[in-house]
Amino acid sequence: MIIADQMLVKKMNQKVLLNEIVSNSPISRARLSEITGLNKSTVSSQVNTLIEKNLIFEIGQGQSSGGRKPVMLVFNKNAGYSIGLDIGVDSINGILTDLKGNIVLDQYQQLEKPSLDKNKDVLCSMIKDLIKKMPDSPYGLIGIGLCVPGLVNTEQQVMFTPNIDWNYNLDLKSLIEQEFKVPVFIENEANAGAYGERVFGSAKNYENIIYVSVGTGIGIGIVINNDLYRGVNGFAGEMGHVTIDFNGLKCSCGNRGCWELYASEKALLTPYQSNGNITSYQEIINLANQNDPEILMTLQNFGFYLGIGLTSILNTFNPQAVIIRNDIVEAVPMVLNSIRNSISSRSNEKFANSHELLLSSLGKNAPALGTSSLVIEHFLAMFTS
Template identity: 30%
Template sequence: MKRTGDLKLMQELNRYLILDVIRKSGPISRVKIAERVGVSPTTVTSAVNDLIEEGFVEEIGSGESSFHGGRKPILLRFCPNNYFLVCVSISNSAIVLGESNLDAEISSKQVYPMNGSLGEAIVEKMLNALEDFLSRYTDLTRCIGISIVAPGIIDATQGLLLYNTKLYLHNVDVKGIVEERFGLNVWFDNDANALVLAERDLGQAQSTDNVLFVTIGDGIGAGAIVNGSVFRGSKGGAGEFGHITIDRNGIRCECGNAGCLENYVSWPSIYAKIYASIVRGIPTVISDLIQGDLNRITPEVYLTALEQHDKVATEILEETADYLATGLVTLTNMFNPSAIILGGELFQGNHYFLERVSEQVLKNALNILNDDLIIRFTSLGEDDKLLGAAAVALNDVFHFSLSA
């Protein structure tokens, strides 16, 4: 005889499986759902009635009968717009908030510049940004929660930001703080982990069980899906790709080590090379673009120089690509991925950069591991981290398992 707890768990599992089938395969009939999930029509009817009442599913009319003259089945479809999710992306430069429906479609967003905030001031800025963003809603009963992503070592299970050197944050209970302030469900995860989930669930790596996502910006990080699951490590720090050592006698890193990859493949390292070139009097179109003001050196200026085939900008790109490829060879040999996705704004769409990185990885990684390896840019677009935040929450909400 099944215990009450066992029965409730099985009912909940069936409900999630049924909803997942409707999301992915709708419009679909109750009979087809029962066949797909392998449960009785009675079980499907009970779960569907609850889902309709809660607004996750709706009936949309009749389908074709399986038998000539037979009763036409009622079709069901998922209702992604009856509920919404608030997505939050924290970076060194800004806090970005957006609204997503349950299909991870971003309908609105707001950017709150960081303006140099560090440490506890960042937490306060995030709370104020959420207060402002949520004030536009008269009814939050349709909000399933707040999903937050940030760089750093994060314990996603507990919702703790354990360590971030650039933001000066250490052991911050982000999930607890936000839940206490707003009374909503909260998810909190590393941004690279969120991005690799988004690529797997929403982007070009769908149905890929072994994929790496590498993001290049103010720092460099990686998210990995290994055998279908996000690989986190024992303390959530498995994606600290930027802190692998490529030169023991190299540049001192803020983490305390020397020669970390991040100091050779990131915007600060590119900025330093541009700065040094201009100070040394090396001819570059960047000098004209900034009109002599070194404070005006930005990623946008650098990208403009690349578009104009500036020699200094191109040489920096080549050096950056070579260092990145060195790191990716290590990841390829360690994880044997079927795909590596490159994200971040710095080199998106620059096919020369992608070709140079790909060529060296395919040349230098173990041959047996790179035969079918695909290296490409992200498909997620400018709202990538908001989509990542959405993927974290929706993956939890719609991918129920017995171990959850």
């Protein structure tokens, strides 16, 4: 019993020290002792263990207030590599990152048809290619994270993808695990994006955020006290299907007047596509930048509808920050103003200013970086739990 307790204490100390070195390196042993309150011999022995495991290394010498200059410890971000993949409605975005989330390699593949069965081979060959080009490292590939725009349950099974033809009998997690022999994590796309922004992006300095992914549909990722809130079954955040017009358009989910029928990219583009006038989001962005009056009016309405749903989100969660991920909102600044106007016209003045409304700083890589960070966290936790 005493031995078990000692083991636990050692692991906990190692976790505290590794976290400090990851966040604050280069750092000296003396400074680690000061910050963590652990005595110098404990720090020294745990640091030696982490060096033996190739997770940290020593570099030159740091600043000293006098006497011998201390050796500095650095987190070995190249001890291994992680793959993050964002399976979208019509594309796959894949990245290879180091253990600090720096993108080392990236790949993007347009999909011919939104069908997972047909694109399974595309997915596997992208992973193989990233592995082939991966730099040498002590731990090699530490895991693969994937996200999909759909419902993912707590067992990481994909349950429903409204905009992709998915074979629900296919166990994607097992398939990728068996093929590549590393831990695999599957996450909802908005959850992954929220996590990416929290760890590496716009939400780095906030503990309570809502990430709003506006694409073909709308999904939100909820971070409460630094952790993802997934709901009992993993289905939390389906705000795209909140009714904003009770007599409104019929939605494929069975409801009427859902938010995403008015404020998604699909809702924005479909009327233009049916006239054959405009076929891509990039054309909308180009016309907005040329001050095309009709497009500016359309985008003002887009911001108005986004603001309606966002007001409900603010009323529900009272977050520190809302992060919006959308190509058009990121490219055309007036849309964010329309969103702000829409929110403030529907909220109490004090309430309307209680949050930060921010754009995604990771852009299209947010979900892939989020899945990669989940892999990295799992990897680092293995040494300290």
